Amino acid sequence: MLLTGLRGVGKTVLLNEIERKARAQGYHTIPVEAVEGKPLGPLLAPHLRSLLFELDRLAGMGNKAKRGLRVLRSFLGAIKVTYQDVSIGLDIDPEKGAADSGDLEIDLPNLLVAVAEAAEEKNSAIAVLIDEIQYFGQKELSALIMAMHRVQQRRLPLILIGAGLPILPGLAGESKSYAERLFSFPSVGALSxxxxxxxxxxxxxxxxxxxxxxxxxxxxxxxxxxxxxxxxxxxxxxxxxxxxxxxxxxxxxxxxxxxxxxxxxxxxVRFDRLTPSEKNFLRAMAHQGAGNYRSGDIAETLGMTAKSIGPVRAKLIKKGMIYSPAHGEMAFTVPLFDEFMVRAIPEFQPRLM
Ligand SMILES: Nc1ncnc2c1ncn2[C@@H]1O[C@H](COP(=O)(O)OP(=O)(O)OP(=O)(O)O)[C@@H](O)[C@H]1O
Ligand SMILES: [Mg+2]
CATH class of the missing domain: 1.10.8 (Helicase, Ruva Protein; domain 3)
Known part of the structure; x- marks a missing residue:
């Protein structure tokens, strides 16, 4: 399940509540918060490591938790190549070829399947909860979606619950059609x-x-x-x-x-993170009142071409200030931000960017 909605609507509150309920029902939970610019692998790895050790200690036959650790070790070897600052002690031999191709879309599904198999063997279940999921790059989201697809096909006891800004429109091609079938996307919004x-x-x-x-x-x-x-x-x-x-x-x-x-x-706090050009862009949006904004109209308000506003718009999306609810449309991610922009910059004079 992927809960999506604007800033301050209660996604994190809901995610915490879901975690509490999952734990009460005996799930092992892995709560993580994505951070802008931080890759998925190193974020998940330490949690998976302690989970696998815990599963390994549980009573019962089988060696899938140990195998999970070897697969994790192989995964870590692969991400170490790319991200040198990751060093998670795991004094275990890697299972060569299991999750070390270096391609996250191959390695992550292999890793999560191995972890889920370990849980299944111990009659256990895992809930991975990821907040601010929109901060992952397209490749990482796609790897996550492919991993969940594999887990679901094999009916393994691992579920993913994410929360974040509306991301579906940003998912491209293959991963998008996958995601639409795999996940439910409850939207969290204002109350009646x-x-x-x-x-x-x-x-x-x-x-x-x-x-x-x-x-x-x-x-x-x-x-x-x-x-x-x-x-x-x-x-x-x-x-x-x-x-x-x-x-x-x-x-x-x-x-x-x-x-x-x-x-x-x-x-x-959000306003202060913006450059003058970005403020100018948002002020131009606010100039048109509340609602969704067409890129063309914003460009016109700024006296620019639709193409030339592209780079600033991309930066604002990356900062999580605006998103695209539909093709060619823009909206604020923070409710009532349009009114604030007018208070912050009462006299609007478009400046060239
Ligand atoms: N069920 C609830 N009960 C009480 N207060 C709530 C509830 N849901 C939301 N709130 C209020 O809304 C605030 C914002 O909720 P929350 O932090 O979960 O939003 P969010 O959607 O995660 O926002 P962001 O996108 O900025 O992370 C909470 O601090 C609280 O004041
Ligand atoms: Mg939140």
């Missing part, structure tokens, strides 16, 4: 008005506090139901409320402070 009201009222009610219905309506209007924003408005109104009944006026008093804090933290 009713759900937003519950998110605030239920925990409050548990301690005898109540949000008035016009207060809830106002919070929904401002947050559009985005979980992280609900959390912030809930926090400030809670702090400001003098009585156990939170009225509309409290929300109105809290709002400037919430917006100030969001601007200074949530939005600002």
């Amino acid at each position: 008005e009713e759900e937003s009201a519950r998110a605030l009222n239920e925990p409050a009610r548990a301690v005898g506090v109540h949000f008035a219905s016009d207060a809830l309506r106002e919070v929904f209007r401002l947050t559009k139901g985005y979980p992280y924003f609900l959390q912030e408005w809930g926090y400030q109104t809670w702090n400001l409320a003098p009585t156990p009944s939170i009225a509309l006026s409290i929300v109105q008093t809290a709002t400037p402070e919430v917006v100030r804090r969001l601007d200074q933290n949530f939005f600002r």
